Amino acid sequence: MHDHTTRLSVSLWRGKEAGEYQTYQVPVRESQTVLDVVTWVQRNLDPTLSYRFACRVGMCGSCAMTVNGRPRWTCRTHVSKVVENGRLEIGPLENLPIIKDLAADMRPFFEKWQDAKGVFAPTKSRHDPIEAIKPDTAQRIAADKAIECINCGVCYAACDTVRWNADYLGPAALNRAWSLVNDVRDAGNAERITAVSADGGCHACHSHQSCQQFCPQSLNPTASIAGLKRTAARAYLRGKVES
Amino acid sequence: MNVRLYILQRGTAALMVPLIVVHLAVIFYATRHQLSAEDILARTRNSATWALFYGTFVVAASIHAAIGVRNVLTEWSGLSGRMSGLLGFLFGAMLLALGLRAVAAVVLP
Amino acid sequence: MKRLLPARRRNVLWLAALVHRLSGIALAAFLPLHFLVLGLAINGGDELNGVLRWMDNPAVKLAESLLILALVVHFLGGLRLLAIENFTWRNGQVKLAAAAASISMVVAFVFLVRVL
Numbered sequence: 008m009h010d011h012t013t014r015l016s017v018s019l020w021r022g023k024e025a026g027e028y029q030t031y032q033v034p035v036r037e038s039q040t041v042l043d044v045v046t047w048v049q050r051n052l053d054p055t056l057s058y059r060f061a062c063r064v065g066m067c068g069s070c071a072m073t074v075n076g077r078p079r080w081t082c083r084t085h086v087s088k089v090v091e092n093g094r095l096e097i098g099p100l101e102n103l104p105i106i107k108d109l110a111a112d113m114r115p116f117f118e119k120w121q122d123a124k125g126v127f128a129p130t131k132s133r134h135d136p137i138e139a140i141k142p143d144t145a146q147r148i149a150a151d152k153a154i155e156c157i158n159c160g161v162c163y164a165a166c167d168t169v170r171w172n173a174d175y176l177g178p179a180a181l182n183r184a185w186s187l188v189n190d191v192r193d194a195g196n197a198e199r200i201t202a203v204s205a206d207g208g209c210h211a212c213h214s215h216q217s218c219q220q221f222c223p224q225s226l227n228p229t230a231s232i233a234g235l236k237r238t239a240a241r242a243y244l245r246g247k248v249e250s
Numbered sequence: 251m252n253v254r255l256y257i258l259q260r261g262t263a264a265l266m267v268p269l270i271v272v273h274l275a276v277i278f279y280a281t282r283h284q285l286s287a288e289d290i291l292a293r294t295r296n297s298a299t300w301a302l303f304y305g306t307f308v309v310a311a312s313i314h315a316a317i318g319v320r321n322v323l324t325e326w327s328g329l330s331g332r333m334s335g336l337l338g339f340l341f342g343a344m345l346l347a348l349g350l351r352a353v354a355a356v357v358l359p
Numbered sequence: 360m361k362r363l364l365p366a367r368r369r370n371v372l373w374l375a376a377l378v379h380r381l382s383g384i385a386l387a388a389f390l391p392l393h394f395l396v397l398g399l400a401i402n403g404g405d406e407l408n409g410v411l412r413w414m415d416n417p418a419v420k421l422a423e424s425l426l427i428l429a430l431v432v433h434f435l436g437g438l439r440l441l442a443i444e445n446f447t448w449r450n451g452q453v454k455l456a457a458a459a460a461s462i463s464m465v466v467a468f469v470f471l472v473r474v475l
Contacts, residue, residue, distance in 0.1 A: 076366030165367050171325035206331065210256035214443050216372045216452065230448040236256065237445065243253045260444070263437050270434050274466075277427070281474050287407040291400060308394075315387045322384060341387070348394035355401035 015090065017044055019056065020098040023105045028096065029053075041081035041089070042070050045097065045109065058109035065223070068159025072109050073098040078164040080223050100164040116160050116177070123176045124202045125183035128195030138192050150189035153182050153231045155224045162218035162228055174207025178218035178228035181209050185231035188238060200242045201249045209235035251324075255317050262314040269307045294356040301357040308349030316342025375456035379436040382429040389426055420474045428467035435459035 013035055018028040031048045042060055049056040060070040065083040072081050075089050075096055086095065103111040131138065140147055162178040163169055169177050184203050187193050203209045209232045218228040242248050251259075280290065294300045320338030323329055329337070368374075399406040439455050 078367065167368070167373070168325070174331075204253035206252045208252065210253055211251040213376055214372075214440055215376045217367060217370075220370060220372075221367070227448065229443070233444045233448065239253050240257055240260075243257065248253060260441065264441060267434075267438070270430070274427075274431070278470070278473075281470070287400065287404040287411055291404050291407075311390065315383075315390065318383050319387055322380065345390055345394070348391055348398065351401070352394040352397035355398045 014093070015044065015086065016094045017048065018094070018096045019045070019048065019109065020105075021056070021108050023107060026105075026108075028098075035086075039086045041072070041074050041079070041084045041086060041095065041097065044086060044095065045072075045081060056109070057107040066157075068157045068161075068223070071100055071159045071161050071164070073101055073164065078161040078221055080159065080161070083223065100160050102164050102166070102169045103160065111160070111164075113158075113160060116158070116163050116179070119176045120158070120180045120183060122202060123180035123184045123208075124195055124199035125180050125187065126195070127187060127190070128193050128198075130192060130194040140191065146189040146191060149234065150186045153186035153189075153226060153228075156182055156186075156226055157224065159223065161221050161223060162226075165217040165221040167215055167217065168211055168213055172207060172211055175211045176203070176207055176209075178212075178232065181212070181235055182218075182226060182228040182231040184209075185235050188235065197247070197249075200239050200247070203235050204239040204243060204248050209239060212236075251317075251321055255320075258313055259317040262310040265310050266307065266314065269303070269310070272303070273307070291356060296359050297357060301353060304353045304357075305350065308346065308353055312342045312345040312349060315345055371453045371456050375436060375439075375459070378432055378460070379440075382433040382436075385426070385429045386433060389429075417475060420471065423474065424467045424471035427470045428463050431466045432459060432463035435462060 015033045015035055016030055017033050018030045020026055021029045031052050033044050033047055036043065042063065045056070045058050046060075049058065058070075058072070060082065061067045062069070063082045065080055068080065070081045071078060073079075074081065074084055075091055077089075078100055079089075081097075089095065097109065099105050099109050099111040103113065103115060106112050142148075142151070156179055158179060160179070162182075166175075166178055168175050181203060184199055188196055188199060212229070212232045214229050214233070216229045219226070219230075222228070239248065279285075283289075316338045318338075319341050320334050323334035323337055324331055327334065396407070396410055399410060436456070436459050439452070439459060442449075442455075443452070
């Protein structure tokens with residue numbers, strides 16, 4: 008029986024969709040993060056382990072993985088907060104194809120971002136005066152609440168509607184669409200509303216609120232999606248949505 | 251689920267809010283007074299009000315349930331989107347037929 | 360259990376969504392039967408009376424109160440969803456969901472006590 012105070016039992020997913028958990032023994036260190044643990048395994052036990060990280064300080068969102076069943080940023084997760092009986096189980100983000108081991112393929116996530124028209128469509132050129140955006144208008148407040156998304160994919164991994172509905176664009180893409188709907192400088196709303204009104208758009212959301220629960224930036228995609236539902240329904244009733 | 255189905259489903263849900271309240275009151279009244287079939291039918295026969303009330307309820311519930319069934323099938327069964335939609339529609343059509351028949355049964359003289 | 364309810368689903372709002380879906384399925388399954396029974400009145404009250412007498416037993420009464428539970432919880436959960444989707448966002452969803460569940464259980468229990 009390993010002493011829980013000096014050693015962690017860490018199970019890491021190895022392989023692709025067909026694969027298995029392999030267990031490693033990792034020394035316990037003070038203030039250890041889950042990313043520290045994964046790094047230690049790769050450097051000291053198994054150099055063939057694949058995983059993704061960048062900033063290590065909770066700014067980039069690259070290190071998101073499934074830790075003991077929950078999607079999280081591993082650099083911002085203290086082992087002491089999530090360890091269960093001296094064990095950790097770490098896998099790649101769910102709802103995404105697996106490249107290898109702990110690295111998920113983010114392409115479907117970004118493709119849906121594009122499908123939701125989560126892209127700014129400019130209206131002015133450098134020759135026009137700068138648009139004055141007041142920070143206290145209702146639209147700017149709504150956009151600002153949604154704008155801090157850094158595309159880490161945690162909400163997408165947490166969402167069961169993504170899991171059950173292959174068409175569903177997902178919380179992050181729709182949250183971005185909402186922030187752009189509220190951006191008065193943007194010209195792309197006709198296309199955007201049509202995109203989010205289709206099958207798999209905002210109306211597929213069941214308001215489980217897993218996205219809100221797990222978002223490391225404390226964003227609320229459920230609220231953004233509720234706003235989109237209202238906006239799209241109104242546009243449809245006014246005949247403004249292309250079928 | 252798209253915007254059209256959403257509006258139909260949420261719209262019928264909103265419409266049914268007062269209908270459900272009344273229906274629950276009817277259920278509790280009927281059970282409290284232990285109404286028999288004759289007692290109930292005496293109240294519903296020839297009643298335009300009950301015809302309108304339950305007729306509306308049946309139409310709304312059929313649409314609402316059909317879309318709900320479609321959504322559950324899309325997400326939880328392995329069936330294609332089109333098959334789920336078809337089955338949902340057929341289910342709704344069946345509810346509408348049986349429901350309007352039931353309304354006719356209790357309302358017509 | 361770990362398969363059906365992994366860690367990320369173990370929270371009140373996810374369970375509320377599951378209850379909403381399951382109650383909807385139960386009501387959808389029940390409605391055709393309900394309409395068929397009422398449709399018996401098409402030939403006068405006797406057949407309907409017969410079925411109502413047959414239904415006058417504790418097992419059926421328990422099933423009826425579970426249906427009342429399903430109806431009320433689906434109704435209240437649906438109200439919560441309509442509120443989320445149409446009014447300004449309010450926190451406190453967990454409290455609302457818990458209240459919906461509690462009220463439904465009380466209503467169903469009152470029904471059961473009255474009909475047994």
